[in-house]
Amino acid sequence: MSSTIDPRRQRELVRLLEKMGLEQTKLEQVNSRKFDWLLIDRALVHPSFSTAYNNDQLEFVGDSVLRLSVSLFLQERYGDRAVGDLAALRSHLVSDKTLAEIASIYDLQKYVVVSNAARNDSQASRSLLADALEALMAALYINTQDLAFIRKWLDPHMQSFAETLLAIPALGNYKVALQELTQGRWKRLPEYRNLPSEGSNLFSVEVWFDDRCWGRGQGKSIKAAQQEAAAIALQEMTAT
Helix, strand or coil, X not given: CCCCCCHHHHHHHHHHHHHCCCCHHXXXXXXXXXXXXXXXXXXXXXXXXXXXXXXXXXXXXXXXXHHHHHHHHHHHHCCCCCHHHHHHHHHHHCCHHHHXXXXXXXXXHHCXXXXXXXXXXXXXXXXXXXXXXXXXXXXXXXXXXXXXXXXXHHHHHHHHHHHHHHCCHHHHCHHHHHHHHHHHHHCCCCEEEECCCXXXXXXXXXXXXXCEEEEEEEECCHHHHHHHHHHXXXXXXXXX
């Protein structure tokens, strides 16, 4: 692998970071070390494209960078709430669903280098975007050693998602909220049905009530898939 980045690719990455409110000159003046644009590039290379040069390890580090950034945000903004509430909020804010939504805001999919097979796998696209965003956080932190360059653009999104979650019964625990709704109105519980795996690493679940499927969710775990299905069902039921 070359030790230098193609100038055209670097210009693309500069434009991406500018969308996130990060200026090239400020990034490159953060510390005495030269800003490593190859690290930013690597953060956006999916393992399906290269087994030797990809974002696997950066995504691993980025998971911790994300959780610390979100934990600090919650402690600063919602420090008067119980730790249990903060943990519930954090679990939603660091989910693939939330991260993929943020990634889409910045058109991250345009910058991710991925194999054609993986790009056409619609079921895995959310996980791909979430992993790339986490890897990008790691690359930014390793380069700057400063969470400010993550929190500058991440905090506003966290604020928006947190406010939405706090407005939902049971603090964003959609399964509990849906159960409270169906029990309160009809004295019955919804039913969750696991769907067969379709070759991806994601679980799929449907939620049924009164012989009708009200929502279908996907996630890296059955629990996560159930939460997404419940969120969709809750929105549908409360709208009727």
